[in-house]
Amino acid sequence: MADVARLAGVSGQTVSRVANGRLNVDAATRARVKDAMRELGYRPNGAARALRSGEFRSIGVIVFELSTFGTTRTLDAIATAATARGYSVNLMPVLAVSRQAVADAFSRLGEQAVDGVIMMIEAQILDEVQLPTGLPVVVVHAGLHYDHPVVDADQTQGARLATEHLLELGHRTVWHLGGPPSSFAADQRRRSWEQTLRDHRCAVPELLIGDWSSASGYDAGCRLAADPDVTAIFVANDQMALGVLRALHEHGRKVPDDVSVVGFDDMEEAAQFWPPLTTVRQTFTDIGQCSVDTLIAHLHDPSPHTALAVPTTLVIRNSTAPPRRVAY
Structure with missing residues (x-):
């Protein structure tokens, strides 16, 4: 800074003002200082600035199951939103979730000087660990009972929309x-599907469980296809729905003439399935944006924040129709 000040013929304080984007420097002096910076190859020291201000302009993201569709889309939205707000993102994958693994991830992020942390670990697992204190935290795709702000799609609303559409x-x-x-x-x-059926005084069929993959959807679809009573299926994600569609096709059950199918997520490929898939859209862009905005707000106001449920919508395509026949 002293070298820049000498070359530009200004004080070190003026160089500091220009480097920090302050507005109280006239245009001609600012241009002279920037010319001197370029000539000398000067770059402001972000670490030193952070030590002075106590703000690192960096967000840590702790994530589990990095390969899932919802996680990758939400991460992309978080990175885009953080960049737009002038923050970098430090990603910390957790391969096996445990109390110690989460504590270690927080510790490593603390060493790398982040302002706050976005947690992307499913609630059923997260309930088993104690979130460390010392850093502002926002939890994504989780339960609504944490002391930290929580951001998620309105899962209950989405499942109700899917189930009621079929009914x-x-x-x-x-x-x-x-x-x-x-x-x-x-x-x-699952809870919302079951409650919706009960609210409409409908029988609650046996629940089938998959692992989010299209292969598990195919296996479950083969079981469902063999039952002539099955005329409508709500699948918990689009990837499993793809496997269900294949299984129904192979067993001669036409969609939607014999069986209607609804997915969840509205991944880009859902409109290209055959038939194009009716599904519940959760807007991952909004979830990521809201997560970043909530964390940045939490940095400046640590008071308790309520849970934020991003609305879901039903996208109706060609995989659903009134039942042609009902066998009971």
Whole structure:
């Protein structure tokens, strides 16, 4: 800074003002200082600035199951939103979730100087660990009972929309292929499906469980296809729904003439399935944006924050129709 000040013919304080984006420097002096910076190859020291201000402009993200569709889309949205707000993102994958693993992830992020942390670990697992204190935290895709702010899609609303859509078409009941028991999202979707059937005084069929993969959807779809009573299926994600569609096709059950199918997520490929998939859209862009905005707000106001449920919508395509026949 002293070298820049000498070359530009200004004080070190003026160089500091320009480097920090202050507005109380006239345009000609600012241009002279920036020319001197370029000539000398000067770059402001972010670490030193952070030590002075106590703000690192960096967000840590602790994530489990990095390969799942919802996680990758939400991470992309978080990175985009953070960059737009002038923050970098430090990703910390947790391969096996335990109390110690989460504590270690927090410790490593603390050493790398982040301002706060976004947690992306399913609630059923997260309930088993104690979140460390000392850093502001926002929890994504989780339960609503934490002391930290929580951001998630409205899973309950989405499952109700899917189930009621099938009932309103005239199906007597709706079968459900759920996600893994460890998943908070899967649990909320299952509970909402069951409650919606009970609210409409419909029988609650046996629950089938998958692991989010299209292969598990195919296996469950083969079981469902063999039952002539099955006319409507709500599947907990689009990838499993793809496997269900294949199984129904191979068993001669036409979609939607014989069986209607609804998915969840509205992944880009859902509109290209055959038939195009009716599904529940959860907007991962909004979830990621809301997570970053909530964390940044939490940095400046640590008072308790309420849980934020991002609305879901039903996207109706060609995989659902009134039942052609009902066998009971």
